[in-house]
Amino acid sequence: MSSEDYEVIIGLEVHAELSTKTKIFCSCPTTFGAEPNTQVCPVCMAMPGTLPVLNEKVVEYAVKAGLATNCEISRNSKNDRKNYFYPDTPRAYQISQYDKPLCEHGFIEIETSNGKKKIRITRIHIEDDAGKLNHDELGGGSLVDLNRAGVPLIEIVSEPDLRDAEEVEQYLRKLKSILEYIEVSDCKMQEGSYRADVNVSVRKKGDEKLGTRTEMKNMNSFRSITRAIEYEINRQIDVIEDGGKVEQETLRWDDVSGKTFSMRDKEDAQDYRYFPDPDLVAIKLSDEYIENIKNNLPELPESRKQRYLEQYNLSEKDANIITSSKYLSDLFEKAIEVCHNPKAVNNWIISDISRILNETEMDPIEIPFDAHQLGNLVILIDKGTISSSIGKKVLVELFENPREPEEIIKEKGWIQISEEGAIKEVVLKVLEANPQSITDYKNGKDRALGFLVGQAMKETKGKANPQMLNKMFLEELAK
Amino acid sequence: MDITELTVHELQEKLKNKELTIKEITKAYIDKIDEKEKDIQAFVTILSKEAEKEAEELQDKIEKGEIEGDFAGIPIGIKDNICTKGIKTTCSSKMLENFISPYNATVMEKINSENMINLGKLNMDEFAMGGSTEYSYFKKTKNPWNLNKVPGGSSGGSAAAVAANMVPWALGSDTGGSIRQPASFCGVVGLKPTYGLVSRYGLVAFASSLDQIGPITKDVRDSAMLLNIITGHDPKDTTSSDKEKIDYTKCLEKDIKGLKIGVPKEFFGEGINEEVKESLQKAIKVYKELGAEVEEFSLDIAKYALATYYIIACAEASSNLGRFDGIRYGYRPKEYKDLKELYKKSRSEGFGPEVKRRIILGTYVLSSGYYDAYYKKAQQVRTLVMSEFNKGFEKYDVILTPTSPTVAFDIGSKTNNPLEMYLADICTVSVNIAGLPGISIPCGVDKQGMPIGMQLIGNKFREETILNVAYKYEQSTKFREKYRPEFKL
Numbered sequence: 001m002s003s004e005d006y007e008v009i010i011g012l013e014v015h016a017e018l019s020t021k022t023k024i025f026c027s028c029p030t031t032f033g034a035e036p037n038t039q040v041c042p043v044c045m046a047m048p049g050t051l052p053v054l055n056e057k058v059v060e061y062a063v064k065a066g067l068a069t070n071c072e073i074s075r076n077s078k079n080d081r082k083n084y085f086y087p088d089t090p091r092a093y094q095i096s097q098y099d100k101p102l103c104e105h106g107f108i109e110i111e112t113s114n115g116k117k118k119i120r121i122t123r124i125h126i127e128d129d130a131g132k133l134n135h136d137e138l139g140g141g142s143l144v145d146l147n148r149a150g151v152p153l154i155e156i157v158s159e160p161d162l163r164d165a166e167e168v169e170q171y172l173r174k175l176k177s178i179l180e181y182i183e184v185s186d187c188k189m190q191e192g193s194y195r196a197d198v199n200v201s202v203r204k205k206g207d208e209k210l211g212t213r214t215e216m217k218n219m220n221s222f223r224s225i226t227r228a229i230e231y232e233i234n235r236q237i238d239v240i241e242d243g244g245k246v247e248q249e250t251l252r253w254d255d256v257s258g259k260t261f262s263m264r265d266k267e268d269a270q271d272y273r274y275f276p277d278p279d280l281v282a283i284k285l286s287d288e289y290i291e292n293i294k295n296n297l298p299e300l301p302e303s304r305k306q307r308y309l310e311q312y313n314l315s316e317k318d319a320n321i322i323t324s325s326k327y328l329s330d331l332f333e334k335a336i337e338v339c340h341n342p343k344a345v346n347n348w349i350i351s352d353i354s355r356i357l358n359e360t361e362m363d364p365i366e367i368p369f370d371a372h373q374l375g376n377l378v379i380l381i382d383k384g385t386i387s388s389s390i391g392k393k394v395l396v397e398l399f400e401n402p403r404e405p406e407e408i409i410k411e412k413g414w415i416q417i418s419e420e421g422a423i424k425e426v427v428l429k430v431l432e433a434n435p436q437s438i439t440d441y442k443n444g445k446d447r448a449l450g451f452l453v454g455q456a457m458k459e460t461k462g463k464a465n466p467q468m469l470n471k472m473f474l475e476e477l478a479k
Numbered sequence: 480m481d482i483t484e485l486t487v488h489e490l491q492e493k494l495k496n497k498e499l500t501i502k503e504i505t506k507a508y509i510d511k512i513d514e515k516e517k518d519i520q521a522f523v524t525i526l527s528k529e530a531e532k533e534a535e536e537l538q539d540k541i542e543k544g545e546i547e548g549d550f551a552g553i554p555i556g557i558k559d560n561i562c563t564k565g566i567k568t569t570c571s572s573k574m575l576e577n578f579i580s581p582y583n584a585t586v587m588e589k590i591n592s593e594n595m596i597n598l599g600k601l602n603m604d605e606f607a608m609g610g611s612t613e614y615s616y617f618k619k620t621k622n623p624w625n626l627n628k629v630p631g632g633s634s635g636g637s638a639a640a641v642a643a644n645m646v647p648w649a650l651g652s653d654t655g656g657s658i659r660q661p662a663s664f665c666g667v668v669g670l671k672p673t674y675g676l677v678s679r680y681g682l683v684a685f686a687s688s689l690d691q692i693g694p695i696t697k698d699v700r701d702s703a704m705l706l707n708i709i710t711g712h713d714p715k716d717t718t719s720s721d722k723e724k725i726d727y728t729k730c731l732e733k734d735i736k737g738l739k740i741g742v743p744k745e746f747f748g749e750g751i752n753e754e755v756k757e758s759l760q761k762a763i764k765v766y767k768e769l770g771a772e773v774e775e776f777s778l779d780i781a782k783y784a785l786a787t788y789y790i791i792a793c794a795e796a797s798s799n800l801g802r803f804d805g806i807r808y809g810y811r812p813k814e815y816k817d818l819k820e821l822y823k824k825s826r827s828e829g830f831g832p833e834v835k836r837r838i839i840l841g842t843y844v845l846s847s848g849y850y851d852a853y854y855k856k857a858q859q860v861r862t863l864v865m866s867e868f869n870k871g872f873e874k875y876d877v878i879l880t881p882t883s884p885t886v887a888f889d890i891g892s893k894t895n896n897p898l899e900m901y902l903a904d905i906c907t908v909s910v911n912i913a914g915l916p917g918i919s920i921p922c923g924v925d926k927q928g929m930p931i932g933m934q935l936i937g938n939k940f941r942e943e944t945i946l947n948v949a950y951k952y953e954q955s956t957k958f959r960e961k962y963r964p965e966f967k968l
Binding site (some may be wrong): 279 | 560561562568570575578580581582584679680681682683684686687688714715716717718794795797798801802803804806807808818822842845846847850854
């Protein structure tokens, strides 16, 4: 049998850190990257006698996420304790939600190569993040940093509707963009504020019973997730083809070797002993409360996309790319406000900006320049102050050391040569140096004109106005 | 005059009339602690020096008119599971032998803002698990009425210190009877408030859905006064009630004519000591004479309360005590080869046998496959217990029972029989299960001269009523004038 004979089933548990100012059960700040153990208090360090107080913003954000993913919102919900020992979990239990999550039975729609597909969401619940263990470089052993302990999370569990790595990536991107749009999470994957546990199983086509699944925890880059899933699918099929059985286990994906490894010994099957947290009262939500959040939800990607198709005549593909990220989409709209040239802004985002993001594996939120600077870049090109090829160089500068494009071109001496005398000088010089091209052109080889313009560009280090060059070459060649 | 014989309201009177100074009062208690502690062993931490200094400063401020207040300079003792900033909070456990809390419990903030003087931290059963204070890691507190007897528990240090006049009053905590039962054993007044009336923030949790802090005092008026200080909504404890504060001393003297007292017959059956029963019958007679209507009724569900209690309390404890893992604070062994061994050694060496017993029991009842049969079932029974009590309070203002089936027992007589020890909670646990207020007041002594306690249970947030009913009995029988601890050996 070959891999064609197998069906792959993937379910995801996505963890997104909510961007509330304070932690879920105390008033410590949630700022990322602070000195270890500076964003802590007796409550999030689980000192004896302390009690959690639920941050109402967390509930609000989770309800927003539920509504934006078509979930039903529970009027009656509660917090449960998930008990386990680990040094990053100071209470020795995580406060999560077990049988009464805030949101249930939702779905989102993704675009796949085979068209639109609905991915069902089982549930969304709230819980607290754990701290971090840092390996001590000096003394051996581990150091505990509890800054992250108590940062609010939502866990979004999908039904096993995903069938391959491509669908998983589309789903993760779509979900991420929704969370960004409703402004409940900044979804910075590199900082771990958007990460996924991936459950993979395979079964022979036609089998009714699900195959044994393996889980890969805390994956936080699209590339690793895609690679890990593909590896894991093949591994499982190989195991079965070799007559073996897939073990239910937690795996660790290793990016360097491109393989998965078993993480825990199997005898350690965890019993989390969930029970309702007696320190917290039930979460009761009124219809008005939910209605109010619903009415104040920001515009979601789907509706922005529709608007772009109508308002700016964007192609479906371009609109998809731009609305895939709130940050790109905001950049797009704000840059248009500055330069009033949607087509140009669209082109910049679709081509050069997207390419740089891909090459550098940068998340749109990390784009260092602002919409104003991008808008001004477009204006400079539109006014003819710089050529679009200089524009590309300016964009690279914007990524490396963002400042006003005017400043960049002044500093670099990139202002376009649009003065007729100067252009003529260059044109004549280039013609003199390339008599063969003149002959070619006159013999009907139009390509020769391009060559000559290219030479002139080279001569001026790209600063000559290309339209003027073209025009002047034509004039001279016609003589 | 022995200053330490006085109740707090008597001390207030004498302070007001300038018959006594804060310094004199504090000195008297420090001397008393010096004298009695070697016999009673009530304290884990004694704060004599600090208290003396504080008294001096307070007196100075009062004389200068910088502070005033009814409770400024009144000493108090604190059970050692209530967090006190800068002072050890050990829970009488090796686990927290050297633990100093970085913050104050909400009740301590209230006590401190009244400028009261903390005389020290009082002994208890380890992590409040036990009914005799014999499970303290540090020492066995003795009953002031007879040093061979236990003071009860888990707030045994608090009750014994009040009974022996080493503190004028004290704070205890009650999860299944831990204030009322030692109050009963030591012949003092112990009140467990309605769940949610007093903030639990800073009380080292044993069983979160049952724990309450409450006063242990010499008489009922003091109980009402200390309750006044410690109640109030606390935003740090979401289970604390946001009911408006009331003055519990106001209703003490209200006539109880026509008041309805229910006496559940199940609390007078098998296992209840005959002398205890007789003493309570006499108390019932007193109430009838005071014009109350007393009626027997059935509270059948109560027989399931003990099992329910031990399942819920242990389940919650098994989770609450997880944080004592040797990582951030508390006991940690000198040597361990890996994380697992660090956990194992910290917890098996840091906890005592009763704590371990309950953690294991609680872990078991929450385990997958057993949860439904135990924990879930216990929660269902809990709901039934609540509704049975509710029915009772449709008919009665107060429910009257013994506090404990027996008087204080001999030290060492039950430590090897945990089940028998658990049975001593039979009269008190249902009150915690139902979240109700209950008060224990002395109602007589047995032939050996050991005090007997009567428990009055009220409807939710009806502390006023039980204090009123308790006060009326106290005034007509004058227990404190008739009986004193004799320190028999």
